[in-house]
Amino acid sequence: MVMQNTLKLSVLLSALALLTGCQKTPSNAASSDTVEVIIGSAAPLTGPQSHLGQDNANGAQLAIDDANQQSILINGKKVHFTLQSEDDAADPKTGTIVAQKFADQKVNGVVGHLNSGTTIPASRIYADAGIVQISPSATNPKYTQQGFKTAFRVMANDIQQGRVLAQFTSQHLNAKRVAIIDDATAYGQGLADEFAKNLKGVEVVAREHTDDHSTDFSAILTRIKGKSADVIFYGGMDAQSGPMVKQLRALRSKAVFLTGDGGCSTEFAQLAGDAANGSFCSLPGVPLEKMPKGPDFEKHFKAKYGPIQDYAPYAYDAVGVMVAAMQKAQSTDPAQYIKVLPTIDYDGVTAKIAFDDKGDLKNAEVTLYQWKNGNKSAVAN
16 A cells, blocks of 8 residues: 555656646746747858858848847847858759748748859749848849849849949950950859940950859960950959969960959959959949948958958848848738838948839949959049
């Protein structure tokens, strides 16, 4: 009998312990008043463009950290923001896999992708899922010309950039004969096409194509050298443009080397070495020191991550304008805050951000730079 009573008591105590363990403690009660918001970030975090992709991710993370410091309230509840950073490897197929992952998770918004080649195919998935997508760096016009109400970008597109590059070539560089090379990607070939379309009074003596994995351009450059081009324009990224200009100078070509934003990074100068001297490149926006909040952002970013590559301020603004839209709509639901994005007027790091009816940045600017001793400085155009 004693053994039976002891056994019953043991079972009762075990049941009480189990019941107590299943109950939420008072310390967890406060968390029910906090809304968790997940913002996706998609960019190449591995491969030859990983330095640019990580730059984007760092800019977005810094904006997330700053937003959490503000103790933002939306619809009466405190909001906690989390960045979920994914590697799309600058590959269109991987980009769509990442986009579908975000769609399945029902993230509250996406900052990305870095490349036009990944941004464009991913944009259809986000549109179908009703997820807001703000790209900090994809410049191909097609991205916002598809009619997706979910697609926005916070920098100039390649219609604007191509026109400025072409005008600079004819009016500043006084070129008469131009050779054009591109990497056959949505970004590189798209920018090269816009550049060629806007050239006035300039003969295009060669149009060549490579890819975004090559590093040996000697055959292409040798063919171009025989055509006596004044300027060689390259549409593509720094992983190719750096070696390309180095090989160009090894052939003793005096042609001016010109490229777009994909080759306007510190990585380009490191890859090219002394061959970078005298080369030109373009970047959407104004120089960092002339951005409304550029100098403060640079100090803030460098203290945590080191030097900026290219797009970190734009990734920061992409998150910032998304959060501002949530606050204005008093909702973290993309179906609700997307309604205010077309009317947003946001004082960003890079510029005053307002969107046109396609989701492009109003009053976008483009700046030309020249390289000297590993540094780039803005030039008048």
